[in-house]
Amino acid sequence: MLSNSRVAYREHNHLRCQNAAMQRARSLCEQHKVRLTPIRENVLRLLWQSHRPLGAYEIIEQLSDAGEKSVKPPTVYRAIDFLLEQGLAHRLATLNAYIGCPFPGNPHRFAVFVCQACGSAAESSFEAIDNAIGAAAARADFEVHGQAVEVTGLCPQCRGKADD
Amino acid sequence: MLSNSRVAYREHNHLRCQNAAMQRARSLCEQHKVRLTPIRENVLRLLWQSHRPLGAYEIIEQLSDAGEKSVKPPTVYRAIDFLLEQGLAHRLATLNAYIGCPFPGNPHRFAVFVCQACGSAAESSFEAIDNAIGAAAARADFEVHGQAVEVTGLCPQCRGKADD
DNA sequence: CGCATAACGTTATAACATTACATAAATATG
DNA sequence: CATATTTATGTAATGTTATAACGTTATGCG
Numbered sequence: 001m002l003s004n005s006r007v008a009y010r011e012h013n014h015l016r017c018q019n020a021a022m023q024r025a026r027s028l029c030e031q032h033k034v035r036l037t038p039i040r041e042n043v044l045r046l047l048w049q050s051h052r053p054l055g056a057y058e059i060i061e062q063l064s065d066a067g068e069k070s071v072k073p074p075t076v077y078r079a080i081d082f083l084l085e086q087g088l089a090h091r092l093a094t095l096n097a098y099i100g101c102p103f104p105g106n107p108h109r110f111a112v113f114v115c116q117a118c119g120s121a122a123e124s125s126f127e128a129i130d131n132a133i134g135a136a137a138a139r140a141d142f143e144v145h146g147q148a149v150e151v152t153g154l155c156p157q158c159r160g161k162a163d164d
Numbered sequence: 165m166l167s168n169s170r171v172a173y174r175e176h177n178h179l180r181c182q183n184a185a186m187q188r189a190r191s192l193c194e195q196h197k198v199r200l201t202p203i204r205e206n207v208l209r210l211l212w213q214s215h216r217p218l219g220a221y222e223i224i225e226q227l228s229d230a231g232e233k234s235v236k237p238p239t240v241y242r243a244i245d246f247l248l249e250q251g252l253a254h255r256l257a258t259l260n261a262y263i264g265c266p267f268p269g270n271p272h273r274f275a276v277f278v279c280q281a282c283g284s285a286a287e288s289s290f291e292a293i294d295n296a297i298g299a300a301a302a303r304a305d306f307e308v309h310g311q312a313v314e315v316t317g318l319c320p321q322c323r324g325k326a327d328d
Numbered sequence: 329c330g331c332a333t334a335a336c337g338t339t340a341t342a343a344c345a346t347t348a349c350a351t352a353a354a355t356a357t358g
Numbered sequence: 359c360a361t362a363t364t365t366a367t368g369t370a371a372t373g374t375t376a377t378a379a380c381g382t383t384a385t386g387c388g
Contacts, residue, residue: 005304035354037366056344072369077345082366093257094312096344096375111297113306122304128296133275133315136290140169141320142277148258148314151297156305199385201335220375236338241376246335260375 004102005113005122008051009155018048021100025088028105034086042066043079044100047089051120053097056080092121094150099123111149117158168266169277169286172215173319182212185264189252192269198250206230207243208264211253215284217261220244256285258314263287275313281322 007017025044029036036044046059056076063071080098083089087104091097092112099112099121108125115121129149137144171181189208193200200208210223220240227235244262247253252268255261256276263276263285272289279285293313301308 001300001303003300003304005306009304035366039367069368072367073345074347074369075367078367093314111300113301113304115306116309122306124300124304126296126300126303128299129293132290132292132296133313135292136165136167136275136288137277137315137317139165139290140167140173140277140286140288141323142169142279142286142315143318143323144315145280145317146315148312149297150257150312151301151306151308151310153301153309154307159305159307199335203336233337237376238338238378239336242336 001124001126002103002106002108003122003124003126004051005124008122009115009118009120009157014050017051018045021048021102024104025086028088029086032086034082039075040079040082043076044083044088047083047098047100051099051122053092053095053099053114053119053121055095055097059098090123092150093148094152109147109149111151113151113153113155115155115158116152117154117161120155122155165288165290166267166270166272167286167288167290168215169288172286173279173282173284173321178214181215182209185212185266188268189250192252193250196250198246203239204243204246207240208247208252211247211262211264215263215286217256217259217263217278217283217285219259219261223262254287256314257312258316273311273313275315277315277317277319279319279322280316281318281325284319286319 022041022045026036042063043059046062047054056073060071060073060076063076080089084091087101087107089098089100090110090112092099092114095114102123103125106125109130110123110125111129113122113124130147133147134144186205186209190200206227207223210226211218220237224235224237224240227240244253248255250268251265251271253262253264254274254276256263256278259278266287267289273294274287274289275293277286277288294311297311298308
């Protein structure tokens with residue numbers, strides 16, 4: 001089981017998270033002979049500015065604010081598509097938002113746990129979930145190609161606060 | 165385990181499916197003292213015209229074609245919201261589409277299996293999936309409030325055809 | 329009946345995403 | 359190294375999904 005839940009919801013040195021993620025991305029892109037262009041790199045860095053999923057238009061706005069010229073939707077969507085294809089980011093369908101993947105390079109099915117209070121998301125690659133989905137599919141003779149598992153609720157931190 | 169996968173992907177007397185669903189809906193609404201108005205009933209019937217999830221704008225179009233006057237988005241979205249609240253329908257976030265719930269009245273977490281070839285969706289309420297999600301959440305001290313499990317792949321029928 | 333609430337009608341707009349086509353940058357090839 | 363090819367980006371327009379705001383009608387209740 002791979003999970004970043006121990007870190008995602010807590011105070012932590014996030015700069016290290018971010019830098020490590022960028023380093024992994026650079027190395028994987030080199031390895032796969034694809035180009036992590038400045039735009040793509042900037043979008044990924046924005047996704048890693050926190051553990052909160054980011055909408056495409058938030059990215060557009062932030063990039064526009066940062067640079068001189070306004071960045072147009074296709075520019076960002078193309079970068080996002082690239083990151084999704086390379087497994088460097090994931091799309092959260094329930095939020096229309098995107099997160100950086102903490103385990104790129106490990107082809108994996110995964111589940112995302114999004115805190116309704118603070119908005120932070122952790123990713124967990126827990127075989128029992130995939131196995132259970134596989135078992136349910138097997139009963140129906142269904143051949144699984146992909147899955148989206150998105151869980152909402154309260155993270156440990158916010159749960160503590162809500163218990164007051 | 166509750167599932168309609170045995171019926172959803174096959175040829176079957178769908179009129180019975182549809183009528184049974186409408187009957188359940190009427191009875192549940194009566195029971196809960198809420199009103200299944202004509203608009204709401206029509207939207208639910210459209211959702212039950214097949215096992216293919218329907219987009220809101222497809223519903224709008226069909227309702228507009230059926231009646232004299234063009235039906236506006238809020239009308240349909242309000243009906244959908246009602247059906248979702250009452251557990252008579254579900255939203256599929258990955259498709260931006262809606263399906264009638266085959267097991268209303270049984271409060272349940274569920275997974276949906278959508279065939280990429282024919283578009284049909286089956287719903288399955290399989291405890292092992294929920295338990296696995298619960299276990300992963302427990303490890304992270306995460307309190308689950310809701311889940312969206314959407315699986316894509318090939319249904320038994322389409323799988324057979326694809327094997328040629 | 330008269331009032332309160334719930335449902336619906338209508339217009340406009342917000343939020344998310346893509347198409348189509350032009351330009352530029354990187355890479356491959358002779 | 360010139361140039362052809364591919365890959366990436368710029369830009370305008372539009373498509374798709376969903377909601378806000380506000381007025382009107384229908385329903386149920388004292």
